Amino acid sequence: MRAWIVAAGIFASVGTALAQQGPAPVGPLQEKLKAVEADPAALKSAIEAGRKAASFCFNCHGENGFSKIPEVPNLAGQNPAYLLEQIRKFGSGERKDQFMQGLIKVLKDDERVQIALFFGNSPVKPGVPADAAVVPKGKELFTKLCVRCHGDTARGDSTIPRLASQQIPYLVTSITRYRDGTGVRNNQLMSIATASLKNEDIKAIANYLTQLP
Ligand code: HEC
Ligand code: HEC
Incomplete structure (x- = not known):
């Protein structure tokens, strides 16, 4: 009996895990992001607009998303759909960070897409191992x-x-x-x-x- 309960618990948690990995994030903003990425002229102007909208973010995430503060992540080169999804998660409170949660609320939908595309298309700079x-x-x-x-x-x-x-x-x-x-x-x-x-x-x-x- 007990073994069966344990086994059922494992199956249940594997089921949830697969459901969470799920397909790529969906929603109107993710659709918008994909449409802009597929159109080179729209992508270019979104990146330009994103650069302006993101200037405040540079205070912590660094110029062009290359952070100089150890606990603040680099955003340069991060996958745009992932960035957009994390912005959504801060906004909904699924992901917690007092400052980011407050800040994200003031971003308009278009700015979210533009900022994700701007950082996602910024060049990456690898770090140096501490050890x-x-x-x-x-x-x-x-x-x-x-x-x-x-x-x-x-x-x-x-x-x-x-x-x-x-x-x-x-x-x-x-x-x-x-x-x-x-x-x-x-x-x-x-x-x-x-x-x-x-x-x-x-x-x-x-x-x-x-x-x-
Ligand atoms: C089954 C798939 C899967 C495996 C295996 C996996 N990850 Fe992840 N990882 C994810 C997903 C999905 C996310 C995003 C989750 C979220 O939104 O919080 C993530 C997020 C992360 C993040 C956060 C990145 C950021 O920019 O904030 C780190 C760090 C990470 N993983 C490291 C690892 C390491 C190290 C391992 C191996 C020990 C690992 N992952 C194995 C799926 C996986
Ligand atoms: C006051 C400093 C600060 C400012 C300004 C700031 N951030 Fe952040 N941001 C953080 C910190 C700290 C984290 C890491 C939170 C954590 O540990 O989960 C973070 C995390 C993120 C992440 C998650 C990255 C990942 O790899 O998962 C995104 C996306 C993000 N910020 C976007 C932005 C955007 C867009 C702006 C500008 C509108 C911005 N941030 C401005 C401090 C800041």
């Missing part, structure tokens, strides 16, 4: 546990974030939060994928990821 000796271990763990979703090059896709070239402290904080189920961000797939990681493993993965282009 080069742990990079091979980070690569090994990443290949075993993370590649199937984030990809060989760690660039993700429309639902999955780029991790390559991200800042080490932000990576460490984010991975640790998913592992520990703090509720700041909820994603069951990420909780499952990170459950077995020790703190040194997380550091090794972050040192590996930051130097990827």
